[in-house]
Amino acid sequence: MESKGGGFREDGKGTEFTRRDVLKAGAAVAALGAGLGAGLGGMGSAAAQQQDMHFEPEKGAELRILRWKKFVQGDEDGWFANTQKFTEKTGVKVRIDAESWEDIRPKAAVAANVGSGPDIIFGWFDDPHQYPDKLVDLTDLATYLGNKYGGWYEAPKRYGMRDGKWIGLPVGAAGNCIVYRKSWLNEAGFETMPRDTDGFLKACTAMAKKGHPAGFALGNAVGDGNTWTHSILWAFGGRMVDDQNNVVINSPETVRALEYVAELYKSFVPGTLSWLDPNNNKAFLAGEIGVTANGISVYYSAKTSQDPAMQAMAKDIEHANMPVGPVGRPTELHLFTQAMVFKHSKYPNAAKEYLRFMMEKDQYEPWQQAAIGYITHPLAAYESNPIWTVDPKHTPYRDTVKNMLWNGYSGKLGPASAAAMADYVVVNMFAEAASGQQTPKEAAARAERRAARYYKV
Amino acid sequence: MFVDTKSQRRASARAAPARRFRLGESRGAMGLLFMLPAAAVLLLFLAYPLGLGVWLGMTDTRVGRAGQYIGFENYEMLWTDSVFWTSVFNTLLYTVAASIAKFALGLWLALLLNRHLPFKAFLRAIVLLPWIVPTALSAIAFWWIYDSQFSIISWSLTRLGLIEHNINFLGDPTWARASVIIANVWRGIPFVAITLLAGLQTIPPSLYEAATIDGATPWQRFRYVTFPMLTPIIAVVMTFSVLFTFTDFQLIYVLTRGGPLNATHLMATLSFQRAIPGGNLGEGAAIAVTMIPFLLSAILFSYFGLQRRRWQHGGND
Structure with missing residues (x-):
């Protein structure tokens, strides 16, 4: 973990004094600070930096939290340590349950449905937009954090806000980058991984010819399947729906994206149609593939391995951001998590205070460091976290959320976008076209029919 | 020796308790009574969820939102x-x-x-x-x-x-x-x-x-x-x-x-x-x-x- 500078510590002390002041002065000051922050825009930002926000936890408050099970050990350790700090400071007991990230969605849905369960749930993608009425308005908190930490990136705003209100608090993304073996790329005649889709295709083809195929999940892989296929779809200008939620997936742009992936598929290792989330990690670490898209976990497990062969591989692993297509700007999709405070919680203020505490620099940056960059921030100020530069191989992950679009781009988030992703409409479309089971045009038409069912209302 | 306990009891009993006794002696009523717990379990844990499932299938219920009846x-x-x-x-x-x-x-x-x-x-x-x-x-x-x-x-x-x-x-x-x-x-x-x-x-x-x-x-x-x-x-x-x-x-x-x-x-x-x-x-x-x-x-x-x-x-x- 990176050492904390003196500035950090001073900041921490300052926070404490302010907190005490606020306690004395009552909640009115905090509300005023928030109001200033929210109302005055740029000027509010300066004011907010002076005036830290604070929510007074309810008497005897206890929190139950449901979050995802660690992707990397450091993530959980860092988060738990921060939580411990919170309990020591406020006396609010916090119980954290961890579930596999894919199981959070059904659990959160049930909690929303029955009106009881954890106070805070860290959900994924469009979860808050499935039951916005059941969630506590977090506008004051999100506005405060945005003002204090350089503003929210664009996609997190989309994920967190509905009708001008914040219903979820963006926490971060488990960003995906292109992960490749540098020596094999060099062997294929490329110095670094090309940043555009055409160059990327050429590099993958050349590496495959040298016996180092690529491997991207085309099975019903919730994370790895959805993220890279959406990124490519958008890179060519294809999208599920337009701004008004009209289904427009059956477009020449989509067909071009499908043709591209059909071509790219020729450089894939056999079996990617069956790949679920763990397959690419296994295949990459076993040296079966030379290129894939993944979180930083592949690099992390190679680097922290006791096996010298693995450590040598870690030195050879390089990362690059997802290639940019004809649209000329990054179009990435990443696993994005946000905190939801449920209206059934008896302690909404304690919950908000907990989230505020965890998102403040003193906690957030050490947490990112503990997770060695597995979590990418939604707030611009955390770009300067030393974790992104301490090892140049971390750097591409820094920009994943900045480069991100949202699920169901460029339409509205909601039940339809969630259902279309859960039904693997885009993944299946790419798999059909790549495997040649359907022509790109047929695959796009089929996806249109499937998507229309969800977007009909 | 044969002792007719039934008639003895009947003789000594008052009218109201007697009716209760007759209920207790009716095989049908007792059978029904003993079956009740099992029936309740079946209804609660089998019939109700099944009925609810069939009903849900005719609604547009989403997570977090009660649905409306939409027929087939x-x-x-x-x-x-x-x-x-x-x-x-x-x-x-x-x-x-x-x-x-x-x-x-x-x-x-x-x-x-x-x-x-x-x-x-x-x-x-x-x-x-x-x-x-x-x-x-x-x-x-x-x-x-x-x-x-x-x-x-x-x-x-x-x-x-x-x-x-x-x-x-x-x-x-x-x-x-x-x-x-x-x-x-x-x-x-x-x-x-x-x-x-x-x-x-x-x-x-x-x-x-x-x-x-x-x-x-x-x-x-x-x-x-x-x-x-x-x-x-x-x-x-x-x-x-x-x-x-x-x-x-x-x-x-x-x-x-x-x-x-x-x-x-x-x-x-x-x-x-x-x-x-x-x-x-x-x-x-x-x-x-x-x-x-x-x-x-x-x-x-x-x-x-x-x-x-x-x-x-x-x-x-």
Whole structure:
């Protein structure tokens, strides 16, 4: 973990004094600070930096939290340590349950449905937009954090806000980058991984010819399947729906994206149609593939391995951001998590205070460091976290959320976008076209029919 | 000595308690009373969820939002949904193929185990293993066995020089269907085998002796003694086996999540995918409800068909 500078510590002390002041002065000051922050825009930002926000936890408050099970050990350790700090400071007991990230969605849905369960749930993608009425308005908190930490990136705003209100608090993304073996790329005649889709295709083809195929999940892989296929779809200008939620997936742009992936598929290792989330990690670490898209976990497990062969591989692993297509700007999709405070919680203020505490620099940056960059921030100020530069191989992950679009781009988030992703409409479309089971045009038409069912209302 | 306690009691009792006594003595009323707890459990835990499922299937309920009644709209949508029809086809194929294989192999195994073998008890215990191991665990084992890069089968065959490329077990629709069926058969055989073995042991040896004296061949002994005597238990075992197979979920969910290209999506897995991660509880329930006719017909077939006495005795209707 990176050492904390003196500035950090001073900041921490300052926070404490302010907190005490606020306690004395009552909640009115905090509300005023928030109001200033929210109302005055740029000027509010300066004011907010002076005036830290604070929510007074309810008497005897206890929190139950449901979050995802660690992707990397450091993530959980860092988060738990921060939580411990919170309990020591406020006396609010916090119980954290961890579930596999894919199981959070059904659990959160049930909690929303029955009106009881954890106070805070860290959900994924469009979860808050499935039951916005059941969630506590977090506008004051999100506005405060945005003002204090350089503003929210664009996609997190989309994920967190509905009708001008914040219903979820963006926490971060488990960003995906292109992960490749540098020596094999060099062997294929490329110095670094090309940043555009055409160059990327050429590099993958050349590496495959040298016996180092690529491997991207085309099975019903919730994370790895959805993220890279959406990124490519958008890179060519294809999208599920337009701004008004009209289904427009059956477009020449989509067909071009499908043709591209059909071509790219020729450089894939056999079996990617069956790949679920763990397959690419296994295949990459076993040296079966030379290129894939993944979180930083592949690099992390190679680097922290006791096996010298693995450590040598870690030195050879390089990362690059997802290639940019004809649209000329990054179009990435990443696993994005946000905190939801449920209206059934008896302690909404304690919950908000907990989230505020965890998102403040003193906690957030050490947490990112503990997770060695597995979590990418939604707030611009955390770009300067030393974790992104301490090892140049971390750097591409820094920009994943900045480069991100949202699920169901460029339409509205909601039940339809969630259902279309859960039904693997885009993944299946790419798999059909790549495997040649359907022509790109047929695959796009089929996806249109499937998507229309969800977007009909 | 005979003492008429009833009339004595009746004589001494007052009018109101007497009525209570009569209620206590009525077999019908007491029977009803004793059945109440069981009926309540059945209603609460079976009939209510089933009714709720059917109702949900006729609403547009989403997670976090109560739905409205929309009649058969969910079913109309499913009617035009190619993925749903793929899942129906997959489920039927999966159930029929796996059940036939489980029955044939299970019966064969039962017949073998019914012989006098050394270490009989030990062997019978071993046969049960696949059934005892939690499905989720054995499914993970199969997931490795079928892995596109690290499959032990592909590895062995490559080493033996029989194949050049790894077999794409779960990546090719046909292979994937066969692979999940084999995994299901592996898991289901013990149930069939052990239950049929229990049935075999209830057949009186005298029947075989009589058949042997009449000059019956081993096949005739099986066809005219073993099989008819075993039919009732076959009916029960296969009913259960078909039900378990038809509603299988865990194996598919671990191995393929319904992929590749939805080639292994069963109705149960599709129902889950649409209802929970997808958030369309109404549609998911509708898919689940469409399983009921198939399941009912399987049950009716076995109860009214296989259990008929005439069939059991080798006759026709």
